[in-house]
Amino acid sequence: MVRMKLVLAIVQDKDADSLAKEFIQNDVRATKLATSGGFLRAGNTTFIVGIEDDRVNEVLEIIKKSSHTREQYVSNMNMDAAGTSMLGKPVQVTVGGATVFVLPVEEFKHF
Amino acid sequence: MVRMKLVLAIVQDKDADSLAKEFIQNDVRATKLATSGGFLRAGNTTFIVGIEDDRVNEVLEIIKKSSHTREQYVSNMNMDAAGTSMLGKPVQVTVGGATVFVLPVEEFKHF
């Protein structure tokens, strides 16, 4: 019998689409829950993944790649007194980050 | 002490109402999560069920009965060149199907 694990991944909304795509490309069956935001970081999405024991590390790598914390430079559009818009000085912001739980599964059924 | 299990069932939206009704009729307490779709099959609903150890099989049977994969014949309305609508040849489609996880529970509280 194949042992299964349940992987619960809470990622930022902006990482959810690329993570979903990675899951499909790697033949990982995932279900997306509508998550109405964590507290510290707004806009989280939760994925439930049922996966064979020996593919857990693969799934963790996929999640890590798509949603790890990283720095980005963002330039906002500003408007000066004359109404001319100009690109503001780039600001460094931290994006991404995922919280992942691997849970034991006693029974797994597909009807 | 009664041992509890957590049953997580991901079913198709179209099976969710009848499954909910079956849970109520069989005195199974379930919570429905808003699931924003799996990838392969659009429109999934996730149920969380807390259940005593010795009723897990009963719950699995209820889920199986309400949402197992089955074939259905569907006839689409077609329109011919003259604009006359006619019932198309019945097409066989697969509906239903559930993914179910039974998880161990260390503590169960009701406040």
Added chain:
Amino acid sequence: MVRMKLVLAIVQDKDADSLAKEFIQNDVRATKLATSGGFLRAGNTTFIVGIEDDRVNEVLEIIKKSSHTREQYVSNMNMDAAGTSMLGKPVQVTVGGATVFVLPVEEFKHF
């Protein structure tokens, strides 16, 4: 290595905001899922909390405090035949109540 647990708490919508506030004040990281209602009681909210083994009881106490069952007296506004509104006799109603599962976690990652 710190052992983690996953606490899944299903509370009434009306208790969700104060519970969320308590989690923040006690430095408990929680994620709120959009739950589309239980069956018996409409309007439930589900929280997922990842917490260290030795803080599980603290989390259970927080949930209990914010969402245990309690009696409340509610007075409805009634209107008599002449169209005069008057405060009805107070009626006792039961509010609150939470269902909580503590699940074992095999791996916990933060990317």
